[in-house]
Amino acid sequence: MGRNQIYCCICGAPILEAGQSDNERGEWLADAVLLTTAHETENGVGLDAYWPQPPGQAYALDLGPDPAVESQRHVLQLDAQYYEHNRFKILESGDVVSAFTVGGDLPTPAVTSGGSLSLAVHRLCNQLAERFINSRAKSHDTFQMTSQDEISSVKQLWEVLCHRMPGTTPLTSQYILPEPHDYYGGRYCRNVEWEPEDDPGYGELLEENPSEIPNxxxxxxxxxxxxxxxxxxxxxxxxxxxxxxxxxxxxxxxxxxxxxxxxxxxxxxxxxxxxxxxxxxxxxxxxxxxxxxxxxxxxxxxxxxxxxxxxxxPLGLRNRRRIWRLLEDARLDDVASDAVAPAP
Ligand SMILES: [Zn+2]
Structure with missing residues (x-):
């Protein structure tokens, strides 16, 4: 029976269960981070709620009728482990959360109203993104950005990724976010199951550790x-x-x-x-x-x-350059503008 594989929304490679990789080089694919946003409350911290958009808006979720002010919002980066389908166990709390779906922290996703949203990435891809951000000349520690801006903070990384989430009702679970360049390879591997042999060149490349590269x-x-x-x-x-x-x-x-x-x-x-x-x-x-x-x-x-x-x-270095290019090219609404704008 097929699995419902889920894919990292930075690099487009699969997030695997621990021990699932066929080779030692692919073990990094089992270390995940869940990204979500939260805000300060009187009692501590509350997760931001994301709501569907009005009809006609294909992508991007809305912060709902009563969003927290921007200065009190921040991005949470939670170490997690693949659990089953799109579910992840947060290592610190032990909570099990569904990624790529609104209301993933609730037993029954509230798909017609607001709920929290978690996006899953590899831990190493998250680290690469932080290196990319640190290499920028200036950091803009805000969710605000235009479609011309490169990512310069974790908040802007979240904003770009979040805006690739389909936002119309009924909200459905995703297994991968649409990236406008199709992650620069691996399209034919990304099926219900991860099948690297379906795209031999890229299947091998996407499994290569992009951070620890021998020699x-x-x-x-x-x-x-x-x-x-x-x-x-x-x-x-x-x-x-x-x-x-x-x-x-x-x-x-x-x-x-x-x-x-x-x-x-x-x-x-x-x-x-x-x-x-x-x-x-x-x-x-x-x-x-x-x-x-x-x-x-x-x-x-x-x-x-x-x-x-x-x-x-080495393939690991090519994979690193691929992920870096994905970060260089990421723009706010990059999918939405392609999807909504009529063909020229
Ligand atoms: Zn990744």
């Missing part, structure tokens, strides 16, 4: 090419500006050093926070390398695709 730095550095004798394009541009030959030659050396500095700084690659800078320095000292090329190659977003030939990378 991460070495796996990237093995792609490093010896410095080419051909002049890099930026040096040609400098020559057009009137530099003398001697300047051009020294410029080549400085340029590769400059690219090395860029690479080792990790600034262009906030998703490579755990690069081993000492190993990179050692490599730099071992010869003349084309640091410009590897910086350009790592900047290609398509390297998350398992069929990409730009670089030879």
């Amino acid at each position: 991460l730095t070495e796996s990237i550095l093995q792609n490093l090419q010896p410095e080419s004798s051909e002049k890099p394009t930026n040096i040609l541009a400098e020559n057009e500006n009137g530099l003398q030959n001697s300047d051009r030659i020294s410029g080549v050396i400085q340029s590769q050093d400059c690219w090395y500095d860029t690479f080792v700084s990790k600034k262009p690659f906030p998703w490579l926070w755990d690069l081993d800078t000492k190993a990179i320095q050692k490599k730099h000292e071992s010869g003349s390398w084309d640091w410009e090329l590897i910086v350009c190659q790592l900047s290609q977003v398509v390297i998350h695709d398992p069929s990409d030939k730009t670089l030879s990378l």
